[in-house]
Amino acid sequence: MIKIENLTKKFAQNISLDSVSCEFKKNDYIALMGANGAGKTTLIRSILGYYHPDEGQVLIDGRDPIKERIEVLKNISFVPQLPPPIKLSIGELMDYVVTSSGVDKELIKHYSNEMKLDINANMNKSFFKLSGGMKQKLLISISLAKKSGIIIYDEPTANLDPKARDDFYRLLKQNEEDKVLLFVTHRLEEVEELVNRQIYMDLGKVVSDERV
């Protein structure tokens, strides 16, 4: 589903990705690890089509994520490490997701309930005024409701309490079939049971890629 070939991305003199090649197929559940500055976020952003590569290419189901961003992003769910300070209310954010991605609103509410987030009581509240955990729960609910073939999580459990983490892992287990799950994480033990592949990056290169 995701094919990365000799991908190089530089920022001024700094090489963030150095000729990275790898492939992620259906039912690959990957933990992407590495020290800060290893190139994990740059790799994810390249998959999402945010960066123009200096060399090489990324193909998602054979499509270029920059030139065919709409088709590519229809099949990708993404949750960032820190929820951004979006000024929209929860209702408006849901409208944005529903209209742009054709997601079923009831499904977002369903996953929110599963994550113990009372969405109806907070519908008119600004997203940025929610607590860190509530924001993360909503973004996770949206990512699951989108029913994408590729789900990318950048440290998704950073703001979640242990109970919410358990809910999150349970829901993921129920929804992982025939998908690519890509976790960026510093704590392998948290996703160890979910992943079947571990990739380590350092200085912009993939230094280890193991199936477990």
Place this chain on the structure above:
Amino acid sequence: MKNLYLIAYLDLKESMRAKWFLVYSLVFGGLIALFFIAGVTESQVMGFSGLSRLLLMYIQITIVILPIFILITTVRSISGDRDNHILEYMLSFPISLKQYYWGKIIGRFVTVYMPVFFAMVIAIVYGASIGASIPWGIFFLYTGLLFSLSSAFLGIAFFISSFVKSSEVALGVAFFVWIFLLAFIDIALISLMMQQRFNEELIIMIALANPMEIFRVAAISLFDPELTVMGPVAFYILDSMSQMTFVMLSIGYPLALGLVFAYGGFSIFKKKDLV
């Protein structure tokens, strides 16, 4: 198209909740209220009285504050979203960059134009209620002029926002653009004129290429069609075109300038790294 309207609608709603919008609306609404309270409509200066006098004062103040308001509130639109990772999340959904960018522009245009326009409508409605005669010609001209001036500065602001990485730098650039167009360019041109280094017509053309300057002259032209208050400069303008042509140019040119800058901003936005 539904995504374009969605972005515009959400940006409009978000802006209307922001504190800057409240201040912005209060400034323009407050100006009109202040003019009525101060009895501007009762005064007579250079033959202008009533609502005409009020609108003249309103437009003179607007020319100074509207561009800077538009620049500082809009210039952080994309660069601010990029700064605080909103862009990273919002663009992870299947929305084209064209829909996102132009949707933001439409939403922001309505936000900045609405209070300025409604302040004039309030003046007309209140003026009519106290029995003043309504200067419709001036009202429609100013509506058009403010529309095109708003477009020009909105386009410039989005252009800056598309290439500047940090919102602080964007604010600095916006402030420089405003002060340059408001004062520096005039000072430089006056000094060139005094030194007689360039042909006067060329200097006047450069001055009128400034959207703030052409707005100012067009605003005067409706009260003073011969532009007598401008002295000999009026000959250069009115010898080369009629007053009506000049007014059309003063509406069309800033509008076109805004579109060119906005399109330039979009070209940069789609070619550069998004976050």
